[in-house]
């Protein structure tokens with residue numbers, strides 16, 4: 070191949086001062102290998118996206134970029150979450166390179182899978198999903214809930230790649246199309262299959278985090294899970310409509326039944342049955358309202374069309390313009 074593709078490795082970082090000094094050289098070594106083996110161009114870069122870290126992550130990124138021009142970084146104006154950090158990085162990269170690979174900065178995902186990802190790209194694939202071949206390093210709870218969740222998503226009609234997180238190669242051609250997906254409710258791993266193009270998967274086994282702590286507590290995992298469902302499917306609303314019809318039918322039968330018993334004179338003090346019915350209907354109604362509310366809320370967020378990310382700094386634009394105006398203006 071004459072023109073080698075320029076690769077940008079995009080790495081979101083949130084409060085990662087412990088792990089970044091350990092993993093940054095590993096990323097560079099991998100990039101060097103990819104260049105030396107003739108897969109990618111030497112203009113390739115490692116792009117760190119600082120997601121509003123409160124520790125010295127951004128200082129570390131700035132220092133790295135001074136030490137080696139292959140490290141570059143952008144900083145979000147505040148913490149906006151993993152998915153938004155990824156979008157910020159990808160949008161920054163889309164017109165400056167040919168391929169991007171997104172990967173977490175904690176060294177959990179096997180860097181060696183990148184070789185095959187790039188090979189697959191060179192063979193004509195535009196998206197290459199990194200898929201975990203096992204979940205041995207996960208707790209039993211995370212493993213079971215994750216697998217159950219993928220089944221639910223599949224059942225709701227969403228197209229997701231099983232056991233794929235956000236370790237993925239995407240060509241800039243796909244990113245330019247992806248840029249037209251304007252939603253703020255982001256679930257990237259479910260959105261890329263919707264963009265289409267030729268895609269494939271590469272398998273790797275996931276390791277333990279090298280240092281620091283996970284930033285995905287149960288609360289954030291549940292939020293991401295809800296985002297996934299509401300982003301990809303409106304089936305829950307259909308299910309509610311169906312449920313509503315069934316309950317209405319049963320209630321109708323119940324009404325006739327009670328009227329008939331009344332007319333036949335068999336009115337018994339039916340406290341238990343009354344309570345059951347009220348509780349049942351109340352529960353269903355609240356649940357249904359909740360699910361519908363979830364979608365109404367998401368619609369509200371989308372209509373505001375707020376920016377998905379705001380970049381406050383870039384390592385390649387170090388100098389800040391002086392802001393103070395000269396006094397002798399008039």
Ligand code: UDP
Pocket residue numbers: 080081082083084085120148149150151154172173174175177282283284285
């Ligand atoms: N991350 C981020 N913003 C956040 C939370 C996490 O950019 O608000 C980054 C984090 O630095 C890491 C990646 O997202 O590179 C995955 O996070 P983590 O390793 O904590 O999640 P886990 O692997 O435990 O699911």
Ligand code: MG
Pocket residue numbers: 173175177278283
């Ligand atoms: Mg991790």
